[in-house]
Amino acid sequence: MTLLAQQIVLGLLLGGLYGLAAAGLSLVFGVLKVLNVAHGELIMLGGYGAYWLFALLGMDPFAALLLVIPGALLLGAGLYTGLFGFVVRAHEETRIKNSLLVGFGLALALHALAVRLWTADDRSISTGYGGAVLTVGPIAIPLIRLASLLVALALIAGLHLLLARWRWGKAIRATAEDWQAALLTGIDIRRAYLLAFALGTALAGAAGTLVSVGYSISPSIGLEWTLKALIVVVLAGLGSMLGTFVAGLFVGVAEALSAAAFGGPYREVVGLVIFLVVLVLRPQGLFGRASR
Amino acid sequence: MRSPGGSTEHAWTVAILVAFALLALLPLLTARDDVLNFVFLVLLSITLAQSWNIVAGYAGQVNLGHAAFFGLGALTARTLWIAGTPVVIAMVAGAAVATGFALLIGAAAFRLRGAYFAIGTLALGEILRTTVGNALPEISTLPAASIAGYRLAPRYYLALALAALSVLAVAALARSRLGLGMQAVREDEDAAEATGVSALGLKLRALALSTALAGAAGGVFAYYHISYYPSHPFGPGWTFDALLMTFIGGVGTLQGPVLGAVLYVFLKEYLTVRWVDFHLLIFGALFVAIVLIFPGGLVQALVQAGNGARRRRARRRGATT
Amino acid sequence: MLELRGLEAAYGDVPALSGVTLRVGAGEIVALLGPNGAGKSTLLGCVSGLVRPRAGSISWEGENLLTIAPHLIVERGLAVVPEGRRLFGSMTVEDNLELGAFSPRARAARRESLARVFALFPDLRARRRQVVRALSGGQQQMVAVGRALMASPRLLMLDEPSLGIAPQLVRAILDALVEINRAGVAILLVEQNVRAALTLAHRAYILEGGRVVGEGAGADLLRDPHVRRAYLGPLAAGG
Numbered sequence: 001m002t003l004l005a006q007q008i009v010l011g012l013l014l015g016g017l018y019g020l021a022a023a024g025l026s027l028v029f030g031v032l033k034v035l036n037v038a039h040g041e042l043i044m045l046g047g048y049g050a051y052w053l054f055a056l057l058g059m060d061p062f063a064a065l066l067l068v069i070p071g072a073l074l075l076g077a078g079l080y081t082g083l084f085g086f087v088v089r090a091h092e093e094t095r096i097k098n099s100l101l102v103g104f105g106l107a108l109a110l111h112a113l114a115v116r117l118w119t120a121d122d123r124s125i126s127t128g129y130g131g132a133v134l135t136v137g138p139i140a141i142p143l144i145r146l147a148s149l150l151v152a153l154a155l156i157a158g159l160h161l162l163l164a165r166w167r168w169g170k171a172i173r174a175t176a177e178d179w180q181a182a183l184l185t186g187i188d189i190r191r192a193y194l195l196a197f198a199l200g201t202a203l204a205g206a207a208g209t210l211v212s213v214g215y216s217i218s219p220s221i222g223l224e225w226t227l228k229a230l231i232v233v234v235l236a237g238l239g240s241m242l243g244t245f246v247a248g249l250f251v252g253v254a255e256a257l258s259a260a261a262f263g264g265p266y267r268e269v270v271g272l273v274i275f276l277v278v279l280v281l282r283p284q285g286l287f288g289r290a291s292r
Numbered sequence: 293m294r295s296p297g298g299s300t301e302h303a304w305t306v307a308i309l310v311a312f313a314l315l316a317l318l319p320l321l322t323a324r325d326d327v328l329n330f331v332f333l334v335l336l337s338i339t340l341a342q343s344w345n346i347v348a349g350y351a352g353q354v355n356l357g358h359a360a361f362f363g364l365g366a367l368t369a370r371t372l373w374i375a376g377t378p379v380v381i382a383m384v385a386g387a388a389v390a391t392g393f394a395l396l397i398g399a400a401a402f403r404l405r406g407a408y409f410a411i412g413t414l415a416l417g418e419i420l421r422t423t424v425g426n427a428l429p430e431i432s433t434l435p436a437a438s439i440a441g442y443r444l445a446p447r448y449y450l451a452l453a454l455a456a457l458s459v460l461a462v463a464a465l466a467r468s469r470l471g472l473g474m475q476a477v478r479e480d481e482d483a484a485e486a487t488g489v490s491a492l493g494l495k496l497r498a499l500a501l502s503t504a505l506a507g508a509a510g511g512v513f514a515y516y517h518i519s520y521y522p523s524h525p526f527g528p529g530w531t532f533d534a535l536l537m538t539f540i541g542g543v544g545t546l547q548g549p550v551l552g553a554v555l556y557v558f559l560k561e562y563l564t565v566r567w568v569d570f571h572l573l574i575f576g577a578l579f580v581a582i583v584l585i586f587p588g589g590l591v592q593a594l595v596q597a598g599n600g601a602r603r604r605r606a607r608r609r610g611a612t613t
Numbered sequence: 614m615l616e617l618r619g620l621e622a623a624y625g626d627v628p629a630l631s632g633v634t635l636r637v638g639a640g641e642i643v644a645l646l647g648p649n650g651a652g653k654s655t656l657l658g659c660v661s662g663l664v665r666p667r668a669g670s671i672s673w674e675g676e677n678l679l680t681i682a683p684h685l686i687v688e689r690g691l692a693v694v695p696e697g698r699r700l701f702g703s704m705t706v707e708d709n710l711e712l713g714a715f716s717p718r719a720r721a722a723r724r725e726s727l728a729r730v731f732a733l734f735p736d737l738r739a740r741r742r743q744v745v746r747a748l749s750g751g752q753q754q755m756v757a758v759g760r761a762l763m764a765s766p767r768l769l770m771l772d773e774p775s776l777g778i779a780p781q782l783v784r785a786i787l788d789a790l791v792e793i794n795r796a797g798v799a800i801l802l803v804e805q806n807v808r809a810a811l812t813l814a815h816r817a818y819i820l821e822g823g824r825v826v827g828e829g830a831g832a833d834l835l836r837d838p839h840v841r842r843a844y845l846g847p848l849a850a851g852g
Contacts (some may be wrong), residue, residue: 101579105577108536109576112570177701184683186687227414276416
């Protein structure tokens with residue numbers, strides 16, 4: 001029983017990162033109607049950013065967020081301007097297909113580049129306080145992962161506020177809902193696209209940083225995290241950042257439960273199966289609106 | 293995407309089959325294993341790409357779980373063959389299992405459109421890979437007697453025959469009612485449905501053909517390798533290779549996947565000698581360029597170059613274009 | 614102010630507008646009438662920049678609109694209330710209105726614009742925090758008109774504002790249009806409610822099959838026999 005509770009807590013902590021990873025993907029998909037399957041690679045890059053800041057400059061990973069996030073914002077702006085900005089010129093159906101393919105090419109290139117530059121080895125950031133654990137009764141909560149969960153929640157809440165209060169945040173939401181009406185209202189939707197993509201990349205970078213300190217990174221985590229993000233996005237549906245976060249927690253817990261029930265190796269499978277079931281039965285997700 | 297059929301494709305079909313006929317003589321002309329292994333790889337890649345092309349180019353859907361069928365074919369064939377079944381029958385059984393699985397999930401899968409189909413099949417592929425990886429974690433190695441009696445030639449000819457079969461299948465498909473129906477569905481599914489075409493039926497048939505070829509290719513893979521991890525052929529790398537080869541060559545055409553496969557394997561082998569995995573960086577970039585600039589791939593580039601050359605010749609002769 | 618000359622537009626092979634020439638002068642209310650499919654929405658689409666015409670010209674105060682991006686056309690002073698309203702349903706009344714003043718010129722005047730919108734549609738002030746999706750059709754139409762007004766337009770274009778709205782609310786909206794016009798805003802009104810439109814308008818054009826087939830002062834067209842027969846129905850036969 002205690003073991004189960006422990007596993008659930010760990011699953012919850014990981015699920016927070018799933019939610020953060022998914023939020024970026026969801027934002028980009030919802031606004032640009034572009035499915036960036038290189039999202040996981042962006043997470044990977046964020047992780048390496050934090051790792052090298054730690055390895056070369058001794059910078060604490062949580063502090064590194066202050067550099068990684070703006071860096072990722074710039075990277076996202078660059079990727080949009082140089083790449084996805086062209087993809088959005090197409091009509092929606094073609095756009096989604098093209099974005100899949102372009103994202104795939106980008107992922108391939110980034111993965112190969114990472115292997116080239118940093119080898120395929122696993123990396124992890126071990127800070128001095130790395131082993132600290134908060135004990136609640138019989139349950140041990142690793143402090144770093146708890147802090148990561150809180151950071152993830154804060155970032156998501158921050159994003160939610162940005163979208164709700166900031167003028168351009170509202171413009172982004174309007175563009176996501178009806179881009180033609182947004183144009184008629186005087187919104188430069190290409191600027192909205194750029195901002196959304198940059199924000200999405202920033203979230204990915206942040207997620208990567210948290211992964212590198214609480215878990216480990218390697219060039220290969222890209223596909224894995226893209227799939228995780230996809231699972232959560234499909235489960236949550238589009239339109240709600242907080243809903244995406246909750247769905248992430250759900251997937252984390254579901255994985256923990258299935259690992260307890262069927263054994264460790266199958267924890268990946270349950271997420272994917274849930275994903276497929278939701279995809280086929282309720283494509284708008286648990287929190288999304290009925291029209292796709 | 294261009295409409296299938298036509299005299300160019302016919303010419304290409306003949307040319308490719310002639311090339312295959314010549315390749316059939318290769319084992320008689322050379323004893324060099326490395327050459328034969330290389331050509332084998334090209335032939336297997338042609339089948340892999342061509343089979344993926346059927347669903348993508350003709351039925352218009354991006355199947356990111358193609359490796360699942362390759363893997364199922366390999367798993368089935370390997371199991372049966374090691375147990376004593378003649379290899380060709382094992383391969384056919386592998387193809388049957390792959391197709392059976394495809395038809396099982398096909399109806400549900402095709403309810404998803406576009407991106408959802410793609411990510412759904414991706415997830416499916418990963419589920420199979422993980423499950424097989426967990427259920428059969430140990431390496432599969434041929435018994436010592438088989439290793440002692442291993443000869444490359446039968447593998448080579450099997451791959452050659454399969455590659456020829458896949459090219460012929462696509463050639464026949466392009467001209468057939470099935471192919472034309474698929475094209476209608478690909479261009480505008482709702483309009484096609486309105487004229488009485490059953491989109492789902494066509495897509496399932498395309499999927500069946502595609503996965504049968506992929507499963508058979510898996511069988512060849514299983515026959516060829518002395519030892520490998522059972523989950524290896526289920527890896528997404530195989531799908532991505534097929535995707536790259538087909539798009540770079542020209543999706544929806546007959547000669548595209550063939551050209552793409554040849555180019556891909558050549559570059560991969562050449563680049564691996566100097567920079568491991570670097571070919572992926574190049575191909576990734578090339579792929580993006582193709583999606584955005586040259587959606588028709590090499591085939592389109594060749595056609596445009598051909599037109600350009602014709603125009604230049606005409607101008608030199610003084611005729612107006 | 615707004616001048617369309619020889620406008621041609623098509624959707625694929627299907628022609629939508631042929632040689633349309635049309636003017637809206639300062640301070641005018643111009644109605645655009647015609648049956649469904651006549652091309653009225655396409656025309657507004659061309660002016661607002663969402664639809665690209667095949668030929669012809671659109672100029673606004675001497676400037677060629679065809680080379681300007683849609684969101685910049687709003688900055689020039691043209692605002693559209695689209696057919697079906699096209700509001701941002703998940704957002705509040707206030708947010709929708711605020712977004713209407715997105716362009717820089719409009720943003721500078723947004724406080725005054727908002728006050729004016731609430732003065733015209735007092736109902737909206739009470740509902741400012743409500744999510745637009747929850748409002749009735751008529752209230753949504755008011756929000757749509759308000760959102761366009763927030764852009765501080767000098768030309769307001771409306772596509773079928775009375776469609777699907779209860780009659781008393783239609784009255785309110787049309788009255789609001791008169792007031793807006795009195796404040797100096799020109800209006801291009803596409804309307805199915807021909808009688809109401811012609812009563813309101815200074816001038817009107819009749820579009821059929823993508824061509825202008827009639828033009829004249831509002832009152833004159835009300836009396837025109839073809840117009841009466843085609844658009845005002847048997848009940849109008851009496852005069």
